[in-house]
Amino acid sequence: MAREVACKKCKAVTIGKVCPICKSTELTPDWYGIILIFDSSKSKIASLLDIHAAHKYALKVS
Numbered sequence: 357m358a359r360e361v362a363c364k365k366c367k368a369v370t371i372g373k374v375c376p377i378c379k380s381t382e383l384t385p386d387w388y389g390i391i392l393i394f395d396s397s398k399s400k401i402a403s404l405l406d407i408h409a410a411h412k413y414a415l416k417v418s
């Protein structure tokens with residue numbers, strides 16, 4: 357299984373080389389925690405973390 361990396365800008369987790377959310381290439385393998393956002397408009401966590409797209413996100417990116 358490929359090591360997942362997290363975007364340093366929006367914290368989206370991906371196995372690709374480019375962030376699927378903000379298209380950033382600043383990805384890091386140093387992250388922990390996982391947040392699944394299914395409906396960003398209804399999720400309080402999403403609004404708290406300023407997330408606007410349904411995706412899998414890291415809780416903390418170092």
Ligand SMILES: [Zn+2]
Nearest residue numbers: 363366375378
């Ligand atoms: Zn991103």
